[in-house]
Amino acid sequence: MGKRLREGTISIVVTTAGRDYYSTKAFAHALVDLLREETRGSDTKVNLTAFLRRVPGWHVDTLRKQITAERTLQPAAVEAIAEVLNVAPEYFVEYRANQIAEAVRHHPELVDLVYDLLVTRANSLEAMVVPMVTTAIDRLANGQDIDSTLASRVFELIMTGQVSDVQAGSFLTALRTKGETAEEIVGLATAMRHYATPVLLPTGVDAMDVVSTGGDRLSTFNISTTSAFVVAGAGVPVAKHGNRGQTSRAGAAELVQELGASIDLPPEAISRCICEVGFGFMYAPLHYKATRDVIPLRRSLGIRTIFNFLGPILNPARVRRQLTGVNEAKYVPVMAEALARLGSTHAMLVHGDNGLDEISISGETMVVEVRDSRPSAPFIITPEEFGLQRHPFGEVVGGNPTRNADITRHVLTGTPGAPLDIVLFNAGAAIYVAGKADSIEEGVELARESVISGRAWDKMAAFVDFTRSWESETET
Template sequence: MIREALRKLMEQAPLTREEARQVMTSIMEGQATPAQIGALLVALRMKGEAPEEVAGFAAAMREKATPVSCPEPERTVDIVGTGGDGKHTINISTLAALVVAGAGVPVAKHGNRSVSSKCGSADVLQALGVNLDLDARQLSRCLEAVGMAFLFAPKLHPAMKHAIGPRRELGVRTVFNILGPITNPAGVRRQLIGVFSRDLARLLARVLQQLGATHILLVHSDDGLDEISLAAPTYVVELKEGDIREYRIDARAFGLSPQPDGITGGDAETNAAIARRILEGEAHPAREVV
């Protein structure tokens, strides 16, 4: 299947959703060589990923993931970002997830170590003392007991080990960089997703529409953040009950003051120290953006 897919992509022809699902399944089952995986990723990037292709890849990853049971599936949300905005901010979505869970909304946060920044969600949470090695049953108990669990991608997507080598050797953004936020093993259907471009927001809205999401907000700010910014308006693509609409919001209209210089982060220990200050209620420039 992967050879046929490569031939189509080299001719700039899109894969169907089912073809994409079969290709990803073959990768996760170890049936594709590293050279074939690398060629596929480059060909896709050069052609540009189509919604049907991304939906097919995501469907296969969801099928192979270790499922995490949610005690309240219709209320559970995920707050996540694609990264890749090059801004090296603190872990805003991770802290926001903790605040939301503290307010009583269950959060099954799916994440990984850093890919494009100095510190990913897994890095800062580990520095804060979170155990990343919990299995699916333990994570479900966390959701029930405290209303939040961190779903560490490598632990719950073991079949993705076959793509690690080619991804690392390529060293460029591939479709895998945008699959993480849409392959949550808890099957959440309500998400806030920060993305690194407007085009990606539109693409993922169409993908998640195909995958049956209930309510999704995809955000990208005018100052380039994969977050809702305080310093500039934020572009939003909203998917709700099958319908997609686009609009802009301005956090300054809610009385929040911009702090563009106060949200820059560092390594895991630095970001963990900032996180503690914010969560303990201390004054910090990044508190309002969280």
């Protein structure tokens, strides 16, 4: 009995077949013949098994796996379909994702055939169709922007290991050198979201994130993560997304581990932690597993890459409120535009004095506010406006995870000084973004109360206890 692969103008029936190898050339030749036959009529039943028997090495199970895997056209297959439709092969290489429907509008019966028979996975890097990667690199190297579709497609190839490290590094470096646009960031974020392991929160849980791009190389203590505990202590659910330090000695992941927490909880446990405790931590590589293979490349490049921008945007819990620190002033409005286009409800993008990717306690901070998916014009805030004293920048410098964890504990227990004040400033802004306060000034006071009352410390302790308990339960 055959199994119908897909409904469409042409019915494709799968029965059984079995081969151990395949020939791209034979496949392409048989496909050309088949498609030419099918374009003569729209009511033909296509027996996929019979078709595959004409192509040495192809069998149904392999094809089915390839259809559900990353979609990349082999060169011979590109040439085959291009010949049938009388268009240039480059058309499909670069634009098939969005324009294939237009290409087959006169032959709607080809749609199923294209997706069910042509969209396959190459068996080696040498067989990949990656001219688009070269095209993208050339454009970026010449200072030209690329559209979100091309950016998304190239990034898919990088994420799935289908381009060499040299090509991937060249793309990331060229993009960094040229300067990322909101259009490119949105395209890359869209591609990344397809590979996410999400954290699903119940309806009505309006969590937020306090996060920064990293890459400022200023070696401050973990201001964002410490601020996030204070925000949680003020009654705002926090879904904290973080990673290990790429250009620093201690990222958010190292800090929470040093505080005693486990960072490898499954999504359902993180959701429970956010709902029950009011704070949860999502370790980026566990939610974007496709990025694991890129970590060595990022470290070898030793520069800020697009991943620094994507981390804050791609919260696995899909929060729509966030305070996001940006390490370069020129990218504050760019990131704001990207967040707006991705559906942010309320966000603040900030860049502090000295190049800090947080709100600064030692000078001015540039801000762009996003409300209802619309970014504001940039504006400046200072500590004095909100009743806070300025401190020398050196007083918020941290160190290794142990040193940073000590600073966090001192802040959460209310030890006076620059670390406490910078956390109150950032947490106050976050509480305002969360809708818990009507202004940053009111948010700062709620942040102070969160610390003084001990609720900020309690949130941190409860978070650590929850992760340990979950880990113990799973081990037993």
